[in-house]
Amino acid sequence: SQTIHQWPATLVQPVGSPLSLECTVEGTSNPNLYWYRQAAGRGLQLLFYSVGIGQISSEVPQNLSASRPQDRQFILSSKKLLLSDSGFYLCAWLGLNTGELFFGEGSRLTVL
Amino acid sequence: AQKITQTQPGMFVQEKEAVTLDCTYDTSDQSYGLFWYKQPSSGEMIFLIYQGSYDEQNATEGRYSLNFQKARKSANLVISASQLGDSAMYFCAMRDSGGYQKVTFGTGTKLQVIP
Numbered sequence: 369s370q371t372i373h374q375w376p377a378t379l380v381q382p383v384g385s386p387l388s389l390e391c392t393v394e395g396t397s398n399p400n401l402y403w404y405r406q407a408a409g410r411g412l413q414l415l416f417y418s419v420g421i422g423q424i425s426s427e428v429p430q431n432l433s434a435s436r437p438q439d440r441q442f443i444l445s446s447k448k449l450l451l452s453d454s455g456f457y458l459c460a461w462l463g464l465n466t467g468e469l470f471f472g473e474g475s476r477l478t479v480l
Numbered sequence: 481a482q483k484i485t486q487t488q489p490g491m492f493v494q495e496k497e498a499v500t501l502d503c504t505y506d507t508s509d510q511s512y513g514l515f516w517y518k519q520p521s522s523g524e525m526i527f528l529i530y531q532g533s534y535d536e537q538n539a540t541e542g543r544y545s546l547n548f549q550k551a552r553k554s555a556n557l558v559i560s561a562s563q564l565g566d567s568a569m570y571f572c573a574m575r576d577s578g579g580y581q582k583v584t585f586g587t588g589t590k591l592q593v594i595p
Contacts, residue, residue, distance in 0.1 A: 400580075400581045404585070410587070410588075411571060411585055411586060411587035411588045412571060412573075412585040414582070414583065414584055414585070417580055417581070417582055417583070418580075419579065419580050419581065425580050425582070456523060458525065460525075460583075462575070462581055462583065464581075467513050467515070467530040467532065467575070468527045468530060469515060469517075469525075469575075469583055470527075471524070471525040474523050474524070
């Protein structure tokens with residue numbers, strides 16, 4: 369069966385420090401992958417989405433970037449975090465047969 | 481560009497009553513998909529229901545049904561016989577038909593079920 373994992377689950381980082389959040393999918397090949405950010409009490413903001421290795425579409429360029437070095441690996445990065453980067457980050461993959469978007473457990477980032 | 485609108489920031493419903501959560505969308509695509517997700521306070525995203533734009537029947541999953549009105553571009557979620565455990569945030573989302581399968585979410589509705 370397909371599973372999706374992301375880590376770390378919780379992260380507290382100072383302003384100006386780098387960030388790396390990792391997401392991996394198992395049990396499927398060539399998945400469509402997504403990164404979302406959710407500010408406290410708010411909706412899900414689409415950050416990046418990808419249909420294959422090296423193919424990234426960006427919705428919110430700013431100081432975040434994404435990479436897909438392997439088919440089932442999706443990484444969210446920043447060179448210098450801002451206070452506004454705090455939030456709950458969710459990785460997801462799209463099950464095309466079922467139409468369902470499968471989410472990881474989420475990574476809660478606090479920038480101080 | 482596609483857009484999802486949820487105009488109800490918060491809703492209250494009496495236990496055992498039905499409730500409708502509104503969702504409207506805007507797209508120029510002919511083929512698209514519509515989803516509803518539930519997010520309890522734990523933060524996990526729970527898939528509820530999916531409707532394809534070419535599906536003629538409204539989708540149903542247990543106590544959840546999606547009232548799909550294509551001409552009005554609305555995809556309201558109906559929850560029948562509300563339970564206390566239904567208290568959560570509810571998000572409507574749309575997947576476009578482009579090669580990148582972009583999925584966009586609405587701002588959500590916070591539902592509170594009153595005993």
